[in-house]
Amino acid sequence: MSERPTKPVREVVEEVYRTESRRVLATLIRLLGDFDAAEEALHEAFAVAVEQWTRDGIPANPRAWLVSTGRFKAIDRMRRRSRFDASLAELATQMESSIDDAQENTDESIDDDRLRLIFTCCHPALSSEAQVAMTLREVCGLTTEEIARSFLSSPPTIAQRIVRAKAKIRKARIPYEVPSETALPDRLDAVLRVIYLVFNEGYSASSGESLTRHDLSAEAIRLGRLLLELLPDAEAMGLLALMLLHDSRRAARISGTGELFLLEDQDRSLWNRDQIAEGGKLVEQAFASRQVGSYTIQAAISGVHSQATHPTETDWVQIVSLYDLLMQASPSPIVELNRAVAVAMRDGPLAGLNLIDSVLRRGELSNYHLAHAARADFCRRLGQTAEAEAAYERALGLTQQKPERRFLEQRLAGLQDHS
């Protein structure tokens, strides 16, 4: 058997699809002025790629090749249809005449296209649900099934949401633009929220075997960087820092067999020091701007953890005071829960248990598995075995993530061994 130094073309195309299809789509939407036409052109371009790359070899710049092929295909299709609709002929000519601009598709302008795409997907004229679905579908390339699963919804519901959003973009003429300087700060909040959701989708997928999907998180971090380049906003900085600091623990968070490690059990030598350093620096810069928002504070908390070389060295006093700040900036039951955990570390499990029970009594987190898991942990440490057991059972009943389930099952089994 002879060696095969190159990969089969189909594999290369698949790889290019994974890494480039969203960038190509973003540019095609700008060039063609329509989401559906761009998607159709994208798929045609990849279909041609399989044939032509097999025959002629892989082009030097696959991305540029795909953009121009997709564009020509779309113009062709419009020409064919123009036999029935004269207005399309004019449009096709217009699109063709701007072809020189298309060839100036540098990496930079393609990044701008992705930013245009993100601002369009996160336009306030779309509902919040539609913004998230559009960004995950169009910017990140998730399937409607994946989006549905992560939002506990059904694929037809998500598909319909996306169809309606696209119709609104087209009919109300939502521009494919990065907003003007005056509108930009207002438009940024929605984008930050969506980017963080995308990051979390990558960092902890809502169900299934694998807890992390690195591409999505990397994508969110990349988008965070792009956004920060465009707009030196403190919260954009804070969000990027937060994502980097979370991401720095990726290697330590999951074992080879897919077990989830809590912060306190992680091998801290596996933490990514470069990401921690970059995240820490961004937190400092964001705090210096004096416009400290919730992403920055959360990043600061994560940064305090990152500074401790051993869990026992964690500065819980500082963490609790940052949670106090966070409760002022954006109060929520989840923040209260996390603050309770921090207080337990500072003052002992009983203090934490009292705080968590007061949150649970209000009923806001009664279906949130981590609230019960935390309660279980406090009870376990206080020697209240029966209470702990009930709380672990409750937590188990509320999560479908397999690694999290395994972790809870182990804790439960450990409890029963000791009783």
Added chain:
Amino acid sequence: MKYLLLVHHNEDAFGKMSETARKKILEESVQLTHQLHTKRQYLSASPLHPASTAVIVRVREGKPFVTDGPFMETREQLAGYFLIDAKDLDEAISIAVRVPGARIGTVEIRPLIEISGLPTG
């Protein structure tokens, strides 16, 4: 692209405002139409008499039915409109935020369907 900006407000609350305040809102609205006109964004605009002056017409089986006024109790009523020409939704939004009625009520932006065969001019 044409957009219709529908200005809604609470008529009772508007009625309770001082004469000067109401006059100021009207004057500002007129000023806005002139600003839009210089940028070729103005097509038409007008305030409306209160909803109590409305007349409802229906034709059923060829027979007209004329009744008085609004049949739905809503918190806000249609108070006026601006028909504008804007390059996209963001431009329409930037005009809508300048409508004085937006400060006391709401402005609903509706994109128009462009059809052929209508009289021009």
